[in-house]
Amino acid sequence: MLKDKLSVFKKRVVRKCYPFFVFPLFIFFTPYSIATEILSAKIQEIQVIAKSGAVSLALQSIDEQQKTIDIQSNPANLIAWIEWERERLSIYQQGQRWQALHQRIAAYDKALPDDFYFFAKQQQIDALLKLKQGQQARQILQDLIWTQEVSSETGTEQQKKWLAVWQKRIIKSYLVENETSDALLAAQRYYQDYGHDTLDDRLLRARILLMNQREDEVVELLANDTKHPHGGMLYLLAQLRSGARPSQKVWQAARRQMRGKWASEELRYMLWAVAAEAARHSGDRPSTVNALEFVLAGNKKTELPSGLFDFTSDTLWNAYIDFALHFGNRAQFLIGNDQQWLNAAIKVQKQEPVKARSLFALVMIKGQNDESRLRAAKGFLSLMHKRKRGAELVIKLFLNSGYFKTLNTIPEPVRYDLVNIALSRSNIELASNLMATIKIAPADADSFQWQLRRARIFVLGGKSEKGSDSLKFILEKNKTLTREQIDQFLQVVFDLQTVKKHELAYQLFNAVLPKLSDVMLQREIYYWMADSRKALNDYPAAARLYLRSALHAENNGLDPWGQTARYQVAEMLVKADLFDDAHSIYQQLLDGTKEPARRAVLKHELQKLLLLRDPEHVQNDSLSEE
Numbered sequence: 001m002l003k004d005k006l007s008v009f010k011k012r013v014v015r016k017c018y019p020f021f022v023f024p025l026f027i028f029f030t031p032y033s034i035a036t037e038i039l040s041a042k043i044q045e046i047q048v049i050a051k052s053g054a055v056s057l058a059l060q061s062i063d064e065q066q067k068t069i070d071i072q073s074n075p076a077n078l079i080a081w082i083e084w085e086r087e088r089l090s091i092y093q094q095g096q097r098w099q100a101l102h103q104r105i106a107a108y109d110k111a112l113p114d115d116f117y118f119f120a121k122q123q124q125i126d127a128l129l130k131l132k133q134g135q136q137a138r139q140i141l142q143d144l145i146w147t148q149e150v151s152s153e154t155g156t157e158q159q160k161k162w163l164a165v166w167q168k169r170i171i172k173s174y175l176v177e178n179e180t181s182d183a184l185l186a187a188q189r190y191y192q193d194y195g196h197d198t199l200d201d202r203l204l205r206a207r208i209l210l211m212n213q214r215e216d217e218v219v220e221l222l223a224n225d226t227k228h229p230h231g232g233m234l235y236l237l238a239q240l241r242s243g244a245r246p247s248q249k250v251w252q253a254a255r256r257q258m259r260g261k262w263a264s265e266e267l268r269y270m271l272w273a274v275a276a277e278a279a280r281h282s283g284d285r286p287s288t289v290n291a292l293e294f295v296l297a298g299n300k301k302t303e304l305p306s307g308l309f310d311f312t313s314d315t316l317w318n319a320y321i322d323f324a325l326h327f328g329n330r331a332q333f334l335i336g337n338d339q340q341w342l343n344a345a346i347k348v349q350k351q352e353p354v355k356a357r358s359l360f361a362l363v364m365i366k367g368q369n370d371e372s373r374l375r376a377a378k379g380f381l382s383l384m385h386k387r388k389r390g391a392e393l394v395i396k397l398f399l400n401s402g403y404f405k406t407l408n409t410i411p412e413p414v415r416y417d418l419v420n421i422a423l424s425r426s427n428i429e430l431a432s433n434l435m436a437t438i439k440i441a442p443a444d445a446d447s448f449q450w451q452l453r454r455a456r457i458f459v460l461g462g463k464s465e466k467g468s469d470s471l472k473f474i475l476e477k478n479k480t481l482t483r484e485q486i487d488q489f490l491q492v493v494f495d496l497q498t499v500k501k502h503e504l505a506y507q508l509f510n511a512v513l514p515k516l517s518d519v520m521l522q523r524e525i526y527y528w529m530a531d532s533r534k535a536l537n538d539y540p541a542a543a544r545l546y547l548r549s550a551l552h553a554e555n556n557g558l559d560p561w562g563q564t565a566r567y568q569v570a571e572m573l574v575k576a577d578l579f580d581d582a583h584s585i586y587q588q589l590l591d592g593t594k595e596p597a598r599r600a601v602l603k604h605e606l607q608k609l610l611l612l613r614d615p616e617h618v619q620n621d622s623l624s625e626e
Contacts, residue, residue, distance in 0.1 A: 039080055043087050050091045062088050082116050089123050098127040114158040118144070122162065125169050132306075134173035141166050141173065164194055171204065178307040180211040199228060206234045211307045215242035229267045232257060237274050237308075240281065247281035254278060269299040273309045285323040290354050292316045296396050297389035313401040320361035327355060328362075338363050338372035342379070349383055357383050364411060365403055377411035391421045407437045416442055419457070432461020448474060452488055459495045468496065468504040472511065481515055494528075502532035519553040520561075526552060527565055534572060543572035558592050570605070579613045 042065065050058035062084050069081045092101035105124035108117065121144055128137040144159075144166055167190050174183035187208050191201070202225060206218045218238035225231030236253055239245035245253075254275040258268045276291035295304070296316050304311075324341070333340050345359035360383070363376035384390040394417060404410045410418070415434050422431035435457045441450035451474050458467035471492060481489065489512065496505040509529045516522050530545035550557035550565035557566050566585055573582035586609065590602040 039083060043083065046087060046091075050094065055091060055095050055097075058091055059088060062091075078113070082113070085116075085120075089120065092127075093123070096130075098130045101127045102131070118158055118162045122165065122169075125166075125173075129169070129172055129176050132176045134175075134177040134179070137173040138170060141170050164190075164196075167193070168204075171208070175208070175211075176306055178211075180208070180307060183208050184212050199225060199231070203230055203234065206231075206238070207305055207308060210234065210238060210241065213241075215239075216244075218242075219244055229257075229263060230270075233267060233270050233274060236271075237277070240274065240278050247278045248284070251275050251278035251282060251284065251287065265299065266302045269294070269302060270304065273304055273311065276311065277309065280319075285319070285326055286352075286354055289316070289319045289323050289358055292319050293354070293387070293393060297387075297393045298396075313396050314403065316397065317361065317365070317401060317403055320358040321365065323355065323358040324362035327359070335366075336368050338367045338369070338376075342372060342375060345376075345379060349379070353383050353386065374411060374413060377413045381413060381417050391424075394418065395421060407434060412438065413442070423457070428457065428461045431457050432463050435461075436463065436466065448478060448485060449488075451477075452492060456492045456495060459492060459499060459501075462499075464496060464499060464501040464504060467492070468501070468508065471508050475508075475511055475515070483518070486512065486516065486521070497528070497532060497535070500535065502535040506532040506536075523549045523552045523555070523561060523565075527568075530565075530568065530572075534568075539572045539576040540578075543569050543576065543578075546572060563589060563592070574609065574612065579609060583609055583613075 046058050046061055046065075049061065066081055066084050069077045069084075071078050071081060088104070089101060092098075092104070102124050105120050108120060110117065112120075121140060125137045125140055128134075128140070145163065167186075171183055171186045171190060174180075174186055187205055190196075191205070202221055206222055209215070209218045209221070215238045218234060219242055222231050222235040222238070226235045233254075236245075236250055236257075240247055240250040254271045257263060258271050258275075263271070272291050272294040276288060276295050279285075279287035279291055292311065292315060295309075295311050296313065327344075328335075328341060331344065333344070341359050341363050345356045345363070348359075349356035357380055360376045360380035364373050364380055367373040367376060381394065384394055387393075394414070398404050398410050398414055398418065407415065415438055419431050419434045419438075422428070422434065435454050438454070441447045451470055455467045455470035455474070458464070458470060471489065474489065478485075493505050493508045493512075496502075496508070506529055509525050509532070513522065513525055516525065526545050526549035530542045530549065533539075533542035533545060546565045546568040547557075550562040550569065555562055557563070566589055570582045570585040570589070573579070573585065583606065586602055586606050590599060590606070593599050593602065
């Protein structure tokens with residue numbers, strides 16, 4: 001059977017020439033069979049490379065290995081190809097490269113051996129579910145379930161083995177898209193067909209029933225599973241939503257379960273969601289805000305089950321405002337008297353930070369003037385960064401909220417803070433977009449350092465023109481610069497060169513020159529200006545600047561720096577086809593050099609130059625000598 005399968009596969013490879021078989025159809029490497037031990041050792045080597053962080057290098061190495069496997073002459077080598085492919089898929093999964101994994105498997109030929117093909121398609125489906133592309137996953141699942149292209153009895157058995165798995169994935173494909181009624185229908189069909197009653201099955205059914213407002217059925221379904229962490233969580237949620245247990249009792253039970261030694265971090269996170277909903281039902285405003293903060297702050301390793309809870313950033317903002325207004329009404333505060341609310345927030349911020357954040361939030365969003373809103377924003381930020389995962393909360397609250405529809409509507413102190421958070425997470429694009437909305441340095445910031453940082457963020461974020469403008473602004477506003485400031489300034493200009501914005505870099509080097517008094521630094525600037533002209537293919541200008549660097553301030557150009565610059569001059573003259581001038585410079589360097597290695601290099605350059613100047617003449621001379 002395997003022989004027939006491989007034969008069919010060979011024909012399809014030849015006909016379709018998929019990208020993962022990138023060898024010509026008429027050229028084949030010497031056939032060989034890869035010994036299991038050698039193959040295993042090579043795969044282990046790739047695993048080490050991937051684990052070191054060089055994932056792209058590992059994948060490139062797999063490409064190279066697979067290209068050398070001759071399946072045409074020796075179909076048995078397909079086994080080796082598949083082993084490499086399994087390792088590729090594993091690396092994609094470890095790096096969470098779901099889109100790449102999906103695209104790779106989408107190009108597979110159906111003539112691959114059934115066991116591997118079905119395994120791989122399952123990985124593709126799971127990748128699409130991770131990407132929340134449920135409809136696309138269903139299309140693949142339906143093709144797998146109904147396909148008639150299984151070429152053997154063994155293949156049919158393989159298909160039957162996977163059938164239950166695929167049908168369960170159809171349920172999950174509806175869940176990721178929050179198609180609750182379709183998920184319920186798919187689940188009912190699945191359990192009618194297979195009658196599975198494992199704990200995992202019951203937990204999945206419970207989740208679907210909760211999403212379809214059939215809480216009473218969940219209470220009955222999970223009555224014997226309450227000691228299981230997830231079963232207990234879903235049971236509590238069903239009791240809350242069905243009214244079978246008072247919301248205050250549910251809140252207390254959720255908090256009690258969180259403190260259990262057996263409670264995992266993932267479970268605690270989901271229990272905070274139950275606690276938030278229970279507190280909101282019972283009208284317990286402080287507990288609602290506190291629990292919602294934990295929910296919105298998120299968890300590094302898990303997400304709330306899709307469709308089970310409905311919490312957004314504005315859910316928390318509304319809870320803040322509701323709590324603050326409730327407190328203010330009882331204290332008989334006047335709406336519009338911002339100072340009264342701010343004073344109350346400052347007074348309780350140590351003992352009751354949740355209440356203080358709520359009061360600051362109210363003034364920040366509904367304050368009567370800019371000054372009070374800014375003060376509230378600063379107070380809110382200060383408290384937010386004192387809680388665990390506060391930075392994550394700041395991002396979600398301000399970047400995913402209807403209260404702040406554009407970056408410009410976010411209070412400036414918060415934007416400054418978001419820039420720092422974005423940079424700490426290497427999110428240069430976000431930092432750059434935020435910086436574009438801020439034109440003035442914070443009151444407590446050093447203007448030079450802030451503008452310099454702004455420029456660098458722009459350059460790294462792909463906004464080189466804005467970065468250049470910020471650097472020009474620095475030069476305009478500072479008549480003099482210290483040597484340390486100049487060095488820092490030049491580092492950002494080098495960044496412009498790194499991203500190949502050489503015209504901008506050249507202009508800035510030229511603009512900073514008048515502010516320099518250090519002769520050696522001036523020589524260096526001319527050299528870097530020449531580097532940019534060279535990168536722009538302006539070789540005559542580059543030659544002039546390298547020469548200026550060599551001879552600046554009455555230097556004779558024979559010192560180490562000068563010799564290096566003059567060597568570059570000669571190279572530029574060659575590129576500009578000014579061969580006589582280049583010969584003159586090389587000869588001057590040779591005459592002034594005693595070091596053997598340098599002389600050898602210069603003689604080699606002069607020989608090359610002879611060929612460039614008159615290759616035919618050199619060839620004739622060589623023949624006459626013979």
